[in-house]
Amino acid sequence: MNLFNIPSNELLQHLINGLTLGAIYSLIALGYTMVYGILKFINFAHGEILMAGTYAGYYFYFFLYDPSKGATYTIGIFIAALLIAMTASALLGVIIEKFAYKPLRKAPRLAPLLSAIGVSIILANLAALFFGTKSKKFEYPFDNSSMQIGGSSITPNQLMILAVGLIMMAGLKLFVDRSRLGKAMRATSQNQPVAALMGINVNLIISLTFAIGSALAAVAGVLMALEYKVYPTMGTMAGLKAFIAAVVGGIGNVNGAMLGGIILGLLETFGVVILGIPQGLKDTIAFTVLILILLLRPSGILMKNIREKV
Amino acid sequence: MKKLLAVLFSLMLLSLFACGKESDVIKSGETIKIGFLGPMTGDAGNYGKLMSQSVKIAVEEFNAAGGAEGFNAELIVEDTEGKVEKGNPAIEKLAGVDKVFGIVGAVFSSVSLAVAPKAEAAKIVMISPSSTHKDLPDKGKFIFRDVMSDALQAIVFGKYLAKIDNVKTVAILYVKNDYSQGLAMDFKAQYEKEGGKVVAVETALQGDKDFKTQLTKIKGTNPEALYIPNYVAEIAQILEQAKQLGLKTKIYSADGFSNPQIFELAGDLSNGVIYTQAAEQPASQIKKDFEAKYQAKWGEKPDAFSLNAYDGAKIILNAIKTTSSKGMSGVLKVDRDKVRDFVAKTKDYDGASGKITFTENGDLVVNIGIYTAENKKFKQLKMFKLDGEKLVEIK
Secondary structure, eight states: OOGGGSOHHHHHHHHHHHHHHHHHHHHHHHHHHHHHHHHSOOOTTHHHHHHHHHHHHHHHHHHHOOGGGOHHHHHHHHHHHHHHHHHHHHHHHHHHIIIIIGGGTTSOTHHHHHHHHHHHHHHHHHHHHHHOSSOBOOOOSSOOOOEEETTEEEOHHHHHHHHHHHHHHHHHHHHHHHSHHHHHHHHHHHOHHHHHHTTOOHHHHHHHHHHHHHHHHHHHHHHHHHHHOBOTTHHHHHHHHHHHHHHHHOTTOHHHHHHHHHHHHHHHHHHHHHSOOOGGGHHHHHHHHHHHHHHHOTTOSSSOOOOOOO | OHHHHHHHHHHHHHHHHHHHHHOEEEOTTOOEEEEEEEOOSSTTHHHHHHHHHHHHHHHHHHHHTTTBTTBOEEEEEEEOTTOHHHHHHHHHIIIIISOOSEEEEOSSHHHHHHHHHHHHHTTOEEEESSOOOTTGGGGOTTEEESSOOHHHHHHHHHHIIIIISOOOEEEEEEESSHHHHHHHHHHHHHHHHTTOEEEEEEEEOTTOOOOHHHHHHHHHHOOSEEEOOOOHHHHHHHHHHHHHTTOOOEEEEOGGGGSTHHHHHHGGGGTTOEEEEEOOOOOOHHHHHHHHHHHHHHSSOOOHHHHHHHHHHHHHHHHHHHHOEEOGGGOEEEOHHHHHHHHHTOOSEEETTEEEOBOTTSOBOOOEEEEEEETTEEEEEEEEEEETTEEEEOO
8 A cells, every 4th residue: 555655765674674584484494394394293392492492502602701802702602602502402302303202103193293282381381480581682792783775774683694594594405405314304205114115214314304403493593582582482483483484385395494484574574564564463464374375375385286185 | 926026027127227337347356357469379479479468567567556446457368360350259258258448459450450349349448559550540439559550651751752852753662561552542642732743653562572664664754752661571672673773763661661671681772761650759767667677577678569568558457447446345346438538538648658649539649750771770850740731840
């Protein structure tokens, strides 16, 4: 309606905001989609795995943070914190898979789903118990003053989110498409028994999938924490949105998850601006998109429409 | 015989009626019961714990000073968990079973609004130490509060911005909960009435962390000031993202800003934010004594609401003591209407929370302070009172 009233610099600003939001959704969505690709199951504890890893990174960073030691030191411990967050999430993801999902692999499909929801509730409440429910500030490792581009502002952190998101996604793409393990992963997702017959260690591949997906979520968690702080429920809504992004792109499809995240980020931002949807209803946009996609194109925008028995 | 029975029976009925009408009677050896209604468990349990501890001190002091004609008071604490559905059975019990004469509570506005009609019907004086919703005092003759109304600070701030700070255009960003929405709407109405222009009203949901879309839209309207009457978690995010987007306006807020956690979350960005809160009262000896007593007895410090709870309990007990009288055969007669009238007449009562005066409808008369934050400290800049429609500065 007021599409043509928006000044170009404001439009650019919304584009920047939408892209950074989308990059975070994409990173989280990858974990959902990879696990679904292999196990045909939605890991609803993914958001809480993200939260747990972020707390690990936060505490490491918090105890070593000392602005007086100079910029190189700060960036160094930040990178170390990022790696620790990734490792913690990866380990947690693998452990949860071993204890909560693997015993249920032969059970009806509803069982592991419920188990996942149970794990997510336990993790969120444990975090509230041990870390408290107050938000904690994750200090920027650099000066986050914004820069001006054509009347719009972009912060170094937004640039970092875009860059890190791009690098992670490109790296994952290379790994899945080019490496031997990636090939084994694809084989496992296509047909587990046959992959096992070909000498692929299916359990190892499943653990690896959980580890990679969870580590990517931890990256998203730390990037989010810089912008939005650390708190026990930080993974819940972000996880739900990322799940929608994965469905939009076509769950089980790595390219789809990346695309779906970006689309959702832009839709949320521009839906409010262009369609004039009240900001209070912002979350409605994502869920409406989910319903529409499930109704009109259940296998996502990137998937060929193959009917599958569920 | 039948006739005699009928006469006797109607006489009995009459006398019963007369008894109920006049005043409540407490037999010798029984206690004067008052209630506390608030969350004792659950997420908000700490609020209720701190406040009920204050009321306990007030009751003990009352009894130590001889009670009313030698009758002791007894406190009945009912847990609401901060929920309306628990508040209703709790007030039924206090009114029907315990037959209390006064209640300190409820704590949350939503619960107070729900239980107020029942307290009113049972003629129980209710003084809320913490329910700030503007509609509460209008719920009845017996309903009071000794905490500042939300509407008051919004009205004062609307006038202050338009007339004294001479801000011509304001954008508002509020979160959709009773507190923020109430303040935003009352402020907007008042500010526009005074000739100010609200150029943008943006909303968000409780728990939102990203306000960039709203702030980008607000930046497009180029306002002179931004009004954000929210809680600290949201305020910190808004301050940070406003800076990132290059939104350079004056920032105004309300008493939600006054939680020291803001310094932890927003750091230097909190500098220069201007907000409203009940005006500072000169530190009184009563407050110091009470705080020391509370610390000694419970091993923790009372919060601002606990001071209000203490004062509320003292006012109720004092009213009971003053208006009740000894009856025949050593009973104590307490007249609920007289207790209410005495509480309503409270004027310049020296309490731990400051001087307490009730308005005609039972709201607290309070001066509003204009505060700012500076180097991780809150500082009062000016003090105003509302004299009818006029804003008067108190020097």
